[in-house]
Amino acid sequence: MQLDEFFVTGEPLIYGGMVAIALVTSAILFILTYFKKWGWLWREWLTTVDHKKIGIMYILSALAMLFRGGADALMMRTQLAFPNMQFLNAQHYDEIFTTHGTVMIIFMAMPFLIGLMNIIVPLQIGARDFAFPFVNALSFWSFFFGAMLFNISFVIGGAPDAGWTSYTPLAGAAMSPGPGQNFYLMGLQLSGIGTLATGINLMVTILKMRAPGMTLFKMPIFTWSTFITSFIIVFAFPILTVALALMTIDRIFGSQFFTLTGEGMPMMWANLFWMWGHPEVYIVILPAFGIFSEVIATFARKRLFGYNAMVWSIILIAGLSFLVWVHHFFTMGAGAFVNSVFSITTMLIAVPTGVKIFNWLATLYKSRIVLTVPMLWSLAFIPSFVIGGVTGVMLGMAATDYQYHNTYFLVSHFHYVLIPGTVFACFAGLVYWYPKMFGHKLNERIGKWSFWLFLIGFHVCFFPQYFLGLDGMARRIFTITPEWFTLNFISTMGAFMMGLAFAIFVYCIYYSYRYSEREISGDAWGYGRTLEWATPTPIPAYNFATVPQVNTHDAFLEMKEKGKTTFDEENLEPIHMPNNTGKPFIMMGILFFASFFLVFEWITLAVIGLIGGLVMMIIRSFDYDDGHHIEVDEIKRTERAARGL
Amino acid sequence: MSENQLNAGPLEYRTHEGQMNITGFWIFLAAEIALFATLFATYAVLFGRTADAPSPGELFQPGIVLVMTFLLLTSSFTCGVAIHNMREGTVKGLITWLIITIVLGLAFLGFEIYEFVHYSHEGATMQSSSYWSAFYVLAGTHGVHVTLGIGWVILLLIQLKQRGLTAVTSNKVFIVSLYWHFLDVIWIFIFTSVYLIGMVV
């Protein structure tokens, strides 16, 4: 293989990307070396098994991915702003919509939510870490290296270009030769391992590590949504694993699952993909619902209305999410009966979702609302998401879907659910729990600017797209004709408003780091209801010096009324904690190289890499490291300092 | 973790950590069921799509498959005996029965490899048609699982030699036994829905 086949050449934009990568990497290397931070990086972050730190790494990576996916989006919108634009050619446009979709769903939305779960769920249930802290670190590094593998594709080897859905036969070896599509397959496979492991980990954590007295129906609602999401992960991700593996075997080893030869069945891919894919969209929306429920209850200063109905509707949505996948290809020709069945199951999902909407409204009704930034995101979510949901029901009617399918109407629909749903929730959750993570609040004034700009930009960007779709503008086209100009131009303006809002948000992080008042009370907003607010800030490594007894659903509210804390000096005991370890990082690093070799179909090297991974597992099997204890004296010192006693 | 040890009940359940390992592994097995269910569904959809390659009815040999089934079912039984020995606290019995188990597993694998080689000589390879792709990937995934299981048991045998029966080692052995029985169950489905049906259709 020639060097110019290995590196992507000939595209000025991509040369720009290479320069940017080289500059940022050398800047990071320089700073780490100059300030002698390598040891710190290794000890505090790369080897950590602390759920709070792992959560922060998840969120930072997800923000970086939001930047990457957002840059892709802005490039696409620039190309579509005017008729016959020459900014991106067809091939480059295809690559960009593929990486945009994949990055946003797999490497932005999911890790962002998993990051929040990592930090908050153990705190909400009164646990000291995950059930399996080692596996948690493994999950993070699997996501991280999977994301890296996928992201380098645009400078090394060439980006995938068959869409984030990668339909066959287009994505097969005959029509998409070369490493591009393999990057998609291996990047998702590598990070998928971690997602599955996280699902199992969270389930065991929630089942086995709750504080005494916290029955399932006394769990905070975010924990509930995490729990149900983990179920979906456990049953949906293996389907993706198999689908990706089959396509990989097709492409690299010549099997005939999705091919046009050998009686293969290309439509089988669409089925497998969406059997995972539809549950996946609920994996990214249910935790978002959980976050909104927490934020709304907190800032409405009222108990969440209809807690039980909320829980049951989450469960119902999760169950139904496995029964609707065909609505993504009504036009494939399965016939009227099959389409009708899936039409009905699809529309049924609107019912429990509607229940949730009314419960949020009822929580707000006659409450004393505090308009903080997280609350603004949550309030904006309700009407915006309803638009996305209603158009979803329109798409769910099989007969009419023949009109909307593969047009901008669809593009608008899924952005209306993903952005007000998932992205708003990520912002709301990040701002809401920020003081818990970093010891200070984000500046409210700047936060409000970024919120309003983002909200308006979002509607300006995507509302016109419904009408473009109805006017017949197909999705995934790379130039527009003059009759679609006006609405497209407006849409692009909206996209840039969102880009600006994101920049302001990042500035807000910097500004608050410099100037925000340091937070010491633990209950930063003053209205905290659940246990995460009971810990001091900064949260000690062991979270809870003494684990409180839980009697009600709003456990911390009760503690505040009774004047209790998580520092019961009389009843302290040494706390057992796991040790840091570099093995997860090394193991996933090795698998990263194995996957990279497989992308280029260098089989011998790939096998060596795989053996390396197995060797790491063997080493782990012989590892009887039993962790360490934090002694009572040290707990006392930490808690006294944190509580100003 | 190692504190709050219980003093009653089976050894592998005595620590909180051990209990969580077992729960986690059950959930992992649920994910494995989803994985194999997807492979079975793929196989069912692609059934009969043999293109120019021979049909399964022409190739499948009841004799070999019956022997394989017998070997694997027996290995599940010996694995159960091993756990029984573990509960009684006899490390020696445990080790012996685990060794018998993996020997049976190895014999099973030997037959499977022979079978695959034989079919490909007859012109049915993973590349020849979508049906055969599905067959090899389904049966092969099971075979890879068995291989990993054997490797895993070997690692635990070494650890049993080094450390004897403790709350930790017995927990690990118990979990590998769950895995082994699970593979047996999957094989029963492969035996019936792949081989028996393949032979008569």
Ligand code: HEM
């Ligand atoms: C700045 C905000 C965003 C803008 C301006 C934007 C714009 C676009 C555009 C122009 C397309 C391609 C349409 C086509 O030609 O097919 C697209 C596709 C897509 N977007 Fe976004 N997007 C944004 C944010 C997001 C977010 C936050 C997510 C997920 C959480 C997301 C998920 C997707 C997906 C899944 C696709 C489909 C990709 C495909 O067809 O292969 N987008 N977006």
Ligand SMILES: [Cu+2]
């Ligand atoms: Cu769907």
